[in-house]
Amino acid sequence: MVKRIERHEARVGMFIESLEGAWQDNPFGQRRFLLRSETEVDLIKNSRITGIYINLAKGVDVDGSSRSFANSSPPRSPPPRKALLDERRATVKIVQASVKRLETAFKESRSGEPINIESVSEIVGDISTQIGSSPAILLDITRLKSKDKVTFVHSVAVSALLVHFARHLHFEEPLVRVLGFAGLVHDIGKLAIPTAILNKASVLTAEERKIVMQHPAIGHDILKRQGNLPGVVLDICRHHHERMNGKGYPDGIPAGELSIYVRMSAICDVYEAVTSVRPYKKPWSSATALSWMLQHGDHFDTQLLWKFILSLDSELTRGVA
Incomplete structure (x- = not known):
């Protein structure tokens, strides 16, 4: 039986x-699909569609009842509260240690010293391990930004998102680690931006925005002087603010010249930025952020964006919403 609902x-x-209705995209790029997570539900609720036709023989009704016993499965029991608290405490320590080590590595670079690749790689290892066991908690913790740690915690969160996204796309683990490294250092150019601008609690002026827009090129120069970093890392650092419509910065290059790794980093960078606390704004919910990103399809690789959305399962979405 097919039934129409709002x-x-x-x-x-x-x-x-x-x-x-008018919503032309759907989570699976096809007409018929099963709603598997709260992310997909929220996207529908925040869309412009006017109605939904559901098949009661293959899924649940509005009240949660199901006529299909074959497709039903018992609900998963939530982990004990103590186990969650213990895991959260362990994750807090990992994030705090990661932020401290990244801050130290950035400060050494600011003074002219080469980046401690071994130290940053160890951070990626910690993040990769924790992402495997509790992605929701890790990304939840990264929302706990203090005013003077925004850049460092943002970088840890982008690294975590890139690692999770790359694994969802079944990338080989060495490449996953490289992308995690790139996430940690993608904003290193902000070392050259005055703190007063980075931490400004109001909208930037046109002149201040021009200054901030210099950070990808500055960061690329810093990393290039290192002389021993993968090209993927340099590419992501310089181009993570480029857009599919060619109107990004610093180079304004067209979509055809943007690697899949840059396209992934652009998605992770924007998603993390808008869903987390910043000096000048309140965080958006996961659904609001993803809906906005879908509506700005000329900024992002839409096919990759849908894959990113599908990588945010219901557990992870609760952590980042």
């Missing part, structure tokens, strides 16, 4: 036969 009635477990 978009606000969507819930996990519904089988969608079709979407009604």
